[in-house]
Amino acid sequence: MDVRPLRLVFLDLCVLSTLILSGCASRSDTAQQAATYEEDFNDPLEDTNRKIFEFNQVVDRNVLVPVAKAYRTALPDPVRDSLRDFLNNLREPLVFVNDTLQGELGRAAKTVGRFVVNSTIGIGGVVDVAGRWGIPFHEEDLGLTLGVWGVPEGPYIVVPILGPSTPRDLGAQVAEGFGDPWNNLVTGNPWTLYWIPFVRGGVAGIDQRSRYIETLADIERTSLDYYATIRSLYRQRREALIRHQEENLPPNPSFSQRDDRGSPGALENSARRPGMISQAANVSEVSKQ
Amino acid sequence: MMRRSLLTAAFVMLAGALAPAIPAAAAADPTAVISNLGSRALEVLGKNAPQSQRVARFRELLREDFDVPEISRFVLGRYWNVATEEQRAEFLKLFEEYIALAYSTRLAEYTGETFKVTGSRPDADGAVVSSQILRPAGAAPVKVDWRLIGRNGAYKISDVSVDGISMAVTQRSEFASVIQHNGGQVQGLITMLREKTGGSASR
Numbered sequence: 242m243d244v245r246p247l248r249l250v251f252l253d254l255c256v257l258s259t260l261i262l263s264g265c266a267s268r269s270d271t272a273q274q275a276a277t278y279e280e281d282f283n284d285p286l287e288d289t290n291r292k293i294f295e296f297n298q299v300v301d302r303n304v305l306v307p308v309a310k311a312y313r314t315a316l317p318d319p320v321r322d323s324l325r326d327f328l329n330n331l332r333e334p335l336v337f338v339n340d341t342l343q344g345e346l347g348r349a350a351k352t353v354g355r356f357v358v359n360s361t362i363g364i365g366g367v368v369d370v371a372g373r374w375g376i377p378f379h380e381e382d383l384g385l386t387l388g389v390w391g392v393p394e395g396p397y398i399v400v401p402i403l404g405p406s407t408p409r410d411l412g413a414q415v416a417e418g419f420g421d422p423w424n425n426l427v428t429g430n431p432w433t434l435y436w437i438p439f440v441r442g443g444v445a446g447i448d449q450r451s452r453y454i455e456t457l458a459d460i461e462r463t464s465l466d467y468y469a470t471i472r473s474l475y476r477q478r479r480e481a482l483i484r485h486q487e488e489n490l491p492p493n494p495s496f497s498q499r500d501d502r503g504s505p506g507a508l509e510n511s512a513r514r515p516g517m518i519s520q521a522a523n524v525s526e527v528s529k530q
Numbered sequence: 531m532m533r534r535s536l537l538t539a540a541f542v543m544l545a546g547a548l549a550p551a552i553p554a555a556a557a558a559d560p561t562a563v564i565s566n567l568g569s570r571a572l573e574v575l576g577k578n579a580p581q582s583q584r585v586a587r588f589r590e591l592l593r594e595d596f597d598v599p600e601i602s603r604f605v606l607g608r609y610w611n612v613a614t615e616e617q618r619a620e621f622l623k624l625f626e627e628y629i630a631l632a633y634s635t636r637l638a639e640y641t642g643e644t645f646k647v648t649g650s651r652p653d654a655d656g657a658v659v660s661s662q663i664l665r666p667a668g669a670a671p672v673k674v675d676w677r678l679i680g681r682n683g684a685y686k687i688s689d690v691s692v693d694g695i696s697m698a699v700t701q702r703s704e705f706a707s708v709i710q711h712n713g714g715q716v717q718g719l720i721t722m723l724r725e726k727t728g729g730s731a732s733r
Binding site: 281282377378456459460463464465466468469470472473474477478480481482484 | 631632635636670693694695696699700703704705706707708711719722723726
């Protein structure tokens with residue numbers, strides 16, 4: 242039972258590295274060509290992506306939003322907050338692993354502290370005691386760790402149901418699913434509990450979506466091109482998380498180098514700064530926090 | 531005598547250069563611009579304000595505190611060069627209207643929460659002021675950064691970022707996509723902006 246998940250993780254890392262390598266290859270190919278607008282967005286699959294995006298929108302309108310609204314109506318605020326805190330607490334072991342892999346020992350120590358305090362005094366994580374003491378939950382995942390290490394995100398992709406992503410982030414997400422200690426605990430042996438990780442993922446998704454019903458509806462209503470807006474938001478959000486938001490605004494000032502001189506690639510430079518990693522999570526994560 | 535007044539003048543100029551934020555002009559202090567804007571926005575955009583008033587008031591704030599021409603040029607990116615004089619002028623007008631419309635409702639969601647300025651640092655063309663919107667019960671505060679351009683001692687906002695997401699970059703990326711899908715024609719974007727603002731401008 243200790244060996245199996247590890248093997249699975251390795252398997253996934255292989256898949257992941259293949260995805261990343263193909264991502265790298267296509268990047269350097271395009272770098273040699275003159276930049277076209279399509280390449281500025283690094284979205285070579287745009288036509289397909291837009292179709293999947295439309296499909297996701299249909300699912301969102303007809304399933305996710307109604308369920309999220311029902312969830313918000315049925316459960317009072319404190320109950321939903323407890324549920325979120327509980328789910329966050331389950332994430333802490335992987336957050337810790339990622340903090341450590343990034344060499345962020347201070348953040349890793351905070352994560353351990355949060356997990357110990359919330360699992361005990363916080364009754365298995367349903368009360369975020371550590372948060373009230375001034376150590377809030379911070380997001381971290383394998384996709385972000387790879388970003389910190391300088392692994393390029395690859396082209397933008399829209400995944401059915403899951404939404405915006407990149408090869409790097411999607412591969413990392415799958416790997417984490419297999420590497421998650423709780424998932425391994427319940428699916429280890431017997432296999433009858435295999436559904437638990439799916440329920441967990443589903444509840445987390447609905448809770449997440451329920452917090453952005455108005456925000457996303459508003460962005461959609463006012464957007465001229467909702468797909469392009471979400472694509473930009475997703476990438477900037479992932480990039481901000483990789484930077485750990487030490488500075489909210491990206492470090493190189495876009496305004497002092499605005500390109501009314503029309504230099505080639507200027508749009509690319511400010512829309513996608515060097516080292517900027519695109520991001521994925523589901524659509525709702527875009528406006529998270 | 532002459533020499534003395536020259537000396538005095540030089541001293542005054544030097545003092546001015548060393549301490550640009552002397553109390554005399556609040557507009558010369560980027561932090562003051564933001565905290566001032568924050569409190570006015572909260573009272574002006576309150577949930578109870580009717581939508582039409584909200585848009586009109588937001589437009590006022592936009593004109594006073596934001597460098598709209600600079601932002602317009604940035605969000606058009608390289609297409610600014612391609613656009614004709616008339617297109618630029620119309621875009622400027624439509625963009626201002628579009629922003630007032632889009633953001634007046636978006637910001638209204640935050641009213642009732644506490645806004646506080648947390649710091650500022652110098653930036654290439656001016657300053658970046660950091661602020662937070664504190665939210666109820668344990669929810670992480672929303673971090674809002676304001677980039678300001680300083681000209682002739684006055685500061686105007688050129689970009690706003692929310693939790694690390696720049697509004698100007700987002701807008702620019704969206705507009706570029708719209709133009710691209712209209713065969714690279716700026717006119718396509720202008721037509722869409724007309725439709726978007728025309729239908730709801732009077733609301």
